[in-house]
Amino acid sequence: MSKGNRTKSPGSAKSRSAREKIKEQQAAARARDKRKRVVTYVTAGAVAVAAVGLGWWYAASTSRSEEATAALAPVTVQADGSVVMAKAGVTAPVVDIYEDFQCPACKEAERVSGPTFKNLAAEGKAKVVYHPITIFSQEPLRSNSVRAGNAVRCIADGKQWMAFHDLLFQNQPPEGVEGFKTDELLQWGKQAGVTAPDFQQCVTSQKNAQAQLDYSKKISDAQKLTHTPTVKLNGTEIDNAVLFSPSQLRDEITEAAK
Amino acid sequence: MAASLPLPNARPAIPWVTTVARLVLGGVLIAAGALKIGNPSDSVVAVKAYQLLPDSIAVPVGHVLPILEIVVGVLLVVGLLTRAAAVIAGLLMVAFVFGIAWAWANGLRIDCGCFGGGGQLGEGQEPTYLLDILRDFGLVLLAAWTVRFPPGRFALDGALGLGGDSADEEEDE
Structure with missing residues (x-):
């Protein structure tokens, strides 16, 4: 144009x-x-x-979790209610886990790093000791925690204890809600393979509630616990960032084993 | 400079207001993200504490939030992709306001987790929902202003010719 x-x-x-x-x-x-x-x-x-x-x-x-290997290290329930998971003869390094079944951060720690603790124990690289305590003082968190703490103390078999422990965290009641109810606890007990005849009575009567509270107080004072989860490696608290990073956690514990 | 003069016409002040809005909003986002980024699990716990999202979604949200806050905050501070960054920042703040209001309405006793921490409060600690909501709502307004009048003074968008309305207007003037 x-x-x-x-x-x-x-x-x-x-x-x-x-x-x-x-x-x-x-x-x-x-x-x-x-x-x-x-x-x-x-x-x-x-x-x-x-x-x-x-x-x-x-x-x-x-925060990627490890896969839990099939076989757990032997788990032994001790008289005071703490639970040792270690291969025979493994006495160090000691990993102490102080946790409350009602605490969300403990649930998260178990979700992220629980398999690492189990694996390290199974590999003979650590002696892991679980201390279920009740840290909450306000309701309904406290009663929930005490019911769960009582129930887990009703189990003498290590394998069943661990299965029940895992179920408690998986089914942790949301905040502000009454949970860990007796019939739920009984059902999870069945799921965890508990067959002891006195389990039902023990859970229902909350026979160990006082023991749970006494132990919580004693261990909190002795270990100067201010929060859960607290995880100590040979008596020194593991930093939160490490606790929630399975690969770093493994490195730190393996390093301490040397 | 123009902003300090008592002009009858406030237009010259607009880009400066945007700059201030960007710096405040961006600064808060960077601080919030930086305090959380060291521990992704804390962030996940904080998100879960709201009981708003199913766990399968709360985990990735907890992981992505800190870095998202930092990147959007940096974009706002340097004034790059200002409008897009302000839109995202505004949406984030709206989501936070909603989340905190939801926690409040449902009687949860949680820390908002805004600047790290988060989760349930211990005894003797009281939630600060109203303050948190007011702060975040104020930030929503700053974000809205920035979306409306990007990119303001001292913005990379301006230097790169990526500006929004006000940059074009400046060129026209």
């Missing part, structure tokens, strides 16, 4: 074509600019998304 115009009236066409040329150049410059802007925008966006993705991946990978 512009060519046609040019041949018809050369004078005005010349200035018009110059104008058009400038216009075209401007348009091209604008398009270039726009392209550049789009590229910059997309690049910045991609970098930001990649940063988020990387951080996400890192967070997920530090």
Whole structure:
């Protein structure tokens, strides 16, 4: 079209074509600019998304749980209600786990690092001692915790104890709700393989409730516990960031075994 | 400078207000994210404490929140992709306001987990829901302002020609 115009009236066409040329150049410059802007925008966006993705991946990978190996190390329920999980002859390093069945962070610690403790014990790399305590003082958290603590004290067999312990954490009642009810505890006991005839009576009567509270008080004072979960390696508290990072936790405990 | 003059027309102040909004919002996000990023599990526990999301979703949310807050916060502070960052920041804050209100309405006694920590409160600790909500709602307003008037002064968007409305207006003026 512009060519046609040019041949018809050369004078005005010349200035018009110059104008058009400038216009075209401007348009091209604008398009270039726009392209550049789009590229910059997309690049910045991609970098930001990649940063988020990387951080996400890192967070997920530090807290990736180990697979629990099939066979547990022998588990022994002791007279005071603490429970030792260790291969025969393994006496060090000692990992003491102070936890409350009603505490959400303990549930999370068990979810993330529970399998690591079991594996390390099974590999003979640590002697793991569980201390179920009641740390809560407000209701209904306290009663929930005491009922669970009582029930687990009704179990003498180590294997059943561990299965019951795991079930308690998996079924932890939400905050502010009455939970760990007697019939639930009895059912989980059955699920955990408890066959002892006095289990039902022991759970129902809360026979060990006082023992649970006494032990909690005694161990909290002795160990100066301020929060659960507290996990100590040879008597020194393991940092939370390590406790919740299975690979770091394994390294720290394995290091202590040397 | 223009902002300090008692001009009858407030328009010159707008980009400066955006800059302040960006810095406050971005600064809070960076602080909140940085305090949580060292321990992903704390963050997961804090998210779970709200009892709003099923565990399968609460875990990834707990993992991604700290880094998301930091990246969005940095974008806001440097003024890059300002509008998009402000939209995300605003949505985050709306979600936080909703979560805290939900916890409050349901009688949960939790720490909001806004700046690390989180989870249930011990005895003698009282929730600070109202303060948390007011703070986050204020941040929603800052985010809305930034979405409306990006990118403000001292913004990479401006330098790179990526600006929103106000950058175009400045060029036109």
